[in-house]
Every structure is written in C-alpha cells, then in structure tokens.
Amino acid sequence: MGKRHEKLGIKQVIRLEWMDHVLNMLLAGMEPELIRAELKTYLADKKQSGGTGERGEKTYLMAIGPLSAWFDPEPELVDFRDHALMMASKLQQKQWLPLHWAILSAAYPFWFNVATQTGRLLNLQEQITQHQIFNRLKEQYGDRETVSRNARYTIRSFVAWGVLKDSESKGCYEKSDKVTIQDNDLVILLLEAALYATPEGKGTLGVMISSPAFFPFQFSSVTGDLISQRLSRIEVVRYGLNEELLKLRGIN
Numbered sequence: 001m002g003k004r005h006e007k008l009g010i011k012q013v014i015r016l017e018w019m020d021h022v023l024n025m026l027l028a029g030m031e032p033e034l035i036r037a038e039l040k041t042y043l044a045d046k047k048q049s050g051g052t053g054e055r056g057e058k059t060y061l062m063a064i065g066p067l068s069a070w071f072d073p074e075p076e077l078v079d080f081r082d083h084a085l086m087m088a089s090k091l092q093q094k095q096w097l098p099l100h101w102a103i104l105s106a107a108y109p110f111w112f113n114v115a116t117q118t119g120r121l122l123n124l125q126e127q128i129t130q131h132q133i134f135n136r137l138k139e140q141y142g143d144r145e146t147v148s149r150n151a152r153y154t155i156r157s158f159v160a161w162g163v164l165k166d167s168e169s170k171g172c173y174e175k176s177d178k179v180t181i182q183d184n185d186l187v188i189l190l191l192e193a194a195l196y197a198t199p200e201g202k203g204t205l206g207v208m209i210s211s212p213a214f215f216p217f218q219f220s221s222v223t224g225d226l227i228s229q230r231l232s233r234i235e236v237v238r239y240g241l242n243e244e245l246l247k248l249r250g251i252n
Contacts, residue, residue, distance in 0.1 A: 004074065005199045008110045008141070008150040011062040013048035016161045018063065019100040022070045023088055035071045039064050048153075050160065069107035077106055077196065079233065084189060097161060097179060098186055098217060102193035105213065112197035112213050113140065114154040118164065119212025122175055130155060130171045163216035178218040187219045188231055191246065195234065201248040205236075208246060 021042060025035045043060040045052045073081040084099050091099070105112035117136040121128040133155065134148045141147045155173070158164035165174045181187055187209075194208050195201050209221050224236040224244035237245040 004107065004196075005109045007108070008146060009065055009108045010111060010114075010150045010154045010157070011065070012059065012153050013156045013160055014063060014066050014104070014153075015046070015048070015050060015157075016097065016100065017050075018043070018046065018067060019070070019104075020093055020096060022067045023085075023096060023100075024093070026071050026085060027089055030071075032068075032071045036064060036068070039067060048156070048160075066104060066108060066111075069103045073107060080106060080192060080196065083231075087185065087189065097163075098181055098190060100161075101216070102189050105190075105193040106196035109197040109199075110141075110150060111154055112194065113137065114151050115158070115213040115215065116211065118155065118158065118173075119215030122215055123212060127167050127169075127172050127174055129173070158216075161216075176216070179216055181217050181219040184222050184226060185230060187222050188227055188234075190214060190217070190219075191222075191227070192231065192234060192248075195246060195248050203246055205244040205246055 022035060022039070025038065030038070040061065043063055044055060044057075046060065047053055047055065069077075070081065070085075081103065084103055088096055088099050101115075105115070114133065114137065117133050118128065120136070121132055130152060134151055137147055137151050138144075155164065159166060159173070163176050163179070165176045166172075167174045181190075191205075191208055194211055194213065195203065197213075205224055205227075224238065224246075227234055227246065228236045233249055235247045235249050237247060239245060
C-alpha cells in the first residue's frame, strides 16, 4: 500500500463538476479508454476557477490523474470503487459529493491528509490560513515546495466543492455548512476510504468516525456490528471493554 501514501498527485484544482462528469460517463457504461479520450476534449477549455477559456494541454491533462480514481482505480481499490459506483447509481447527482470525497481519499491519501489538517485547525479556531495547513503537512511530508503547491490545489478544490469558504482575508478560510449524511452505508464507505488512506489499513472505530478529515460532513456514529453486517471488506476486532478496531481484510 506504499506508493499511494507517498505520492502527492493533486497538481491542480479538481472541480466537483468534473468529478460528476466522469461519474456520469462511468454510469453510462463508457470504457476507461473512451472516458480518458473524452476528458482530453472536455477539459481543454475548463479553467480551475470554474470558467472557460484556452488552457495549455500540459496543465489540463494533469487533472486526469485524480479523475481517473473513478474509471481506472488501482487494483486494490477496484472493489471499493465498484461499491461506490453502485451507491452512486441509487443517488441523485447532487448527493454524490461524499462519494467523490471517499474515492479521492482512498486513491490519493494526500487529499485525506490535507483534509485532516484542515479539519483539526477548524476544530480549534473559526478562521484558518493556508500557512497553518502547510506547516502541519510539512511535518509529515517534509519541507518541499511541491508539498505546499499540491496542498494549495487541494485546499482550493475544497473551496470549489463548497466545503470550505474563503474569508475576507486572502489565504484565510472559514467553515462552510456541513453536508448531512443519513445513509449508514455512505458513512461506512467513508470509513473504508479512511482505512485505505491510512498506511496501516486499520484504526479504532471511535477515532475514525470522528476523524477531522470528515470536516465537511455531519453524520451519526455507526456500530461495529452494523459495519460487519454491511461490508465484508472490513474486519471488526473487539478488544478491551468496548473498543473496536477496524481493519481492511488481508491486513495483519
């Protein structure tokens, strides 16, 4: 599980409508090669700000990597993606945001880690800055310019998705209204994504359900029993008086 956790990979802002477009093509039964080819045309005039205009090919093609988390997942994520795709087919497009969040978190743990640091800071203060997030990420990834640059694109993606708001001061951000999730299966999918985003592939249920990486969402807790019943890919190990450990099956 090493390479996914080492790469940064968010090399430009990823727009929510681009993710929706990919998912619609996938649900329509298009093959990965056709989706990739169509994206080259679709993204050619799509600016990161949400507008349209001429763009350099090298720049807009950088978006295809993260978008391919839906249509060309890594082998260990195929079953997870297929499950998310089945859930998407039963939801309205306006309800897809948590699915996109789960898919990107699993495929690009850097996305999940930027969200974690963003959520932690938002738990402490009303306004946060880019530099605060960068400084925390550098403790994990090292003091590299690419870390700050990829983090900036990720943060701007959060803003573009409406889960984070620009404040009046440049480089400062505020909380947005949370997305309420009432579907337990969707909560479990997010927890599975968190396990894939974690190098060890495991974590205690209590810690994971309250992960700051889920700062955009409002959902109730789920039990280990429910997870066991609904999803065979996660093993629930009970220890102590009332602790429950979640593990991806096949992880020691």
